[in-house]
Amino acid sequence: MFRFSYFIVLLSSFLCGKISAQNLVRNGDFEQYTNSPGGLLLEDWLPGWYSYFTTPDYYNTALWTIEGVQDYCGTLPRSGAGMTGGYQLGYWGAMPAYNREYIQGELSEPLKPNTLYYAEVYVKPMLKSPVINFGIKNIGIVLTNKHYIRYDSTASYIIEETPVVEYSNSVISEMTEWTKVSGCFIAKGGETKIIIGNFNTDALTDTAQLPGAFGEEQFHSGMSYYLFDDVLVKEIPAAFILPNEAVICRDSTLTLTAYPDNALTYEWNTGATTKSIEIDKASTYSVEITTAEGCEQKADVKVVTKYCGPRCSELFMPNAFSPNDDASNDYFMPMNPEDISGMELSIYNRLGERVFYTNKLDGKWDGHFRNQLCDIGNYFYYLRYRDCKEEAHVKKGDFVLLK
Structure with a gap:
């Protein structure tokens, strides 16, 4: 402690603070004071x-x-x-x-x-x-x-x-x-x-x-x-990314923006170093942020894909086909495969034996099993597929193999 020899002017007023209202320290700028006669503490x-x-x-x-x-x-x-x-x-x-x-x-x-x-x-x-x-x-x-x-x-x-x-x-x-x-x-x-x-x-x-x-x-x-x-x-407010529930339309792009917006640096897991990035696919995106105060934070967001186009058409399956190489109804397959984004098709005979399987979008059955044309009669299909909105469905039924 120093002893003062200067004359002290006694004031009873309080001076205005000079630090932001965010400050949690009471009288953190030492501007507010009182006079306590003889007080040195x-x-x-x-x-x-x-x-x-x-x-x-x-x-x-x-x-x-x-x-x-x-x-x-x-x-x-x-x-x-x-x-x-x-x-x-x-x-x-x-x-x-x-x-x-x-x-x-x-x-x-x-x-x-x-x-x-x-x-x-x-x-x-x-x-x-x-x-x-x-x-x-x-x-x-x-x-x-x-x-x-x-x-x-x-x-x-x-x-x-x-x-x-x-x-x-x-x-x-x-x-x-x-x-x-x-x-x-x-x-x-x-x-x-x-x-x-x-x-x-x-x-x-x-x-x-x-x-x-x-x-x-x-x-x-x-x-x-x-x-x-x-x-x-x-x-320090937590870092975040907007939109925080991100959905991207198929065949389109989406802008992700990191906050706070006055940060010193942004480092995305994509390699980008800008505040905002443009993405074109579903994934989990994260960003490491150094705030203006020098604090390090991290935020992430999961982006999912959504179909944003017209309503999906109903998927149709034929009730019969004739694999006789006449270029008409020679294959059993979805009649409108352009409206689905993925499928698994299994076909069974009356004994429950699977005679065909494919997981390709253009997959189709030509009526053969083990290199032999199957008998005329009823068969059963089990189809799992994703529609144009990426929503999962199951479709099953029976059909007739003709010659």
């Missing part, structure tokens, strides 16, 4: 926020001045008027090495189980005097349903939670621009609190001197202090 100033141990700091250009915040912090808030700050690793004086100034906030609603969310916070190191002189890599975000308050000296200085998001690129040492710590995660369900800070032990915390720091000796006896602004947690 985070919760004395910021509705929805509180501290774990010691006192994270609150900076607001409306309470100070723009020049005052700029001079003291070396920077202004990323947006709006407010930001917070606290040390994340300390070797200063009598302070324990494991000391952390976590900031803890409230969510407007519990997170849903097995649901994809995105979290982010913008951070910037402060370089202030010989004792605040190095940066760390391990700034993380924890989502939990626990309210952490360190009431006694026996409690751990470090909150033992696993961050859902943790910065891992390099030590955060950028002094000009704010660094975004962000990522996607699947919620366990029921999380109502957000905690930001360094959740690693000192031994596992990566450190480096900040540009313009005050030397090696001070580095080993100093501390790391970070500013925080614009905290966001939002649900």
Whole structure:
């Protein structure tokens, strides 16, 4: 915590938020504040926020001045008027090495189980005097349903939670621009609190001197202090494909479109990389999507074939045929095979013996069995077929073989 020597202008108004209404973090931009006379704890100033141990700091250009915040912090808030700050690793004086100034906030609603969310916070190191002189890599975000308050000296200085998001690129040492710590995660369900800070032990915390720091000796006896602004947690809507109950007409095409429509990439199992694809056959189509937030999702849809033309004609079977090579009724076969898309035809004699079988659309019986012309008489057929709409049917009956 820093002690301020600047004059604070007392205001009772609340400033408007600057983060999207999708944000589940209460007062995630640190713009809403109250005045608590003499209060130095985070919760004395910021509705929805509180501290774990010691006192994270609150900076607001409306309470100070723009020049005052700029001079003291070396920077202004990323947006709006407010930001917070606290040390994340300390070797200063009598302070324990494991000391952390976590900031803890409230969510407007519990997170849903097995649901994809995105979290982010913008951070910037402060370089202030010989004792605040190095940066760390391990700034993380924890989502939990626990309210952490360190009431006694026996409690751990470090909150033992696993961050859902943790910065891992390099030590955060950028002094000009704010660094975004962000990522996607699947919620366990029921999380109502957000905690930001360094959740690693000192031994596992990566450190480096900040540009313009005050030397090696001070580095080993100093501390790391970070500013925080614009905290966001939002649900990522599930990816989907439209139409979601897809039917394609025979001999036609269909357009499939993946959502969300502002994704960074689309990768279909057809090899296409566009938001929409045009298909011409039934199959299961899937797409892998990288959202604008960098979250990876997958969606699929099963496409079936449907006949969209005129009504199918009734299938007719002859009641007699004469296989005598006179070029008239020499074969037993469907009389209108153009109206079916597939068939299996079996023919039996009066003893139940199958004398003919075909599964070809142009299949037909010439009256022979084992290279011999069958006897005159009654025969029976069993026909399974698909009509022009691809609907399955069974037709059976008897007919007469004549000569």
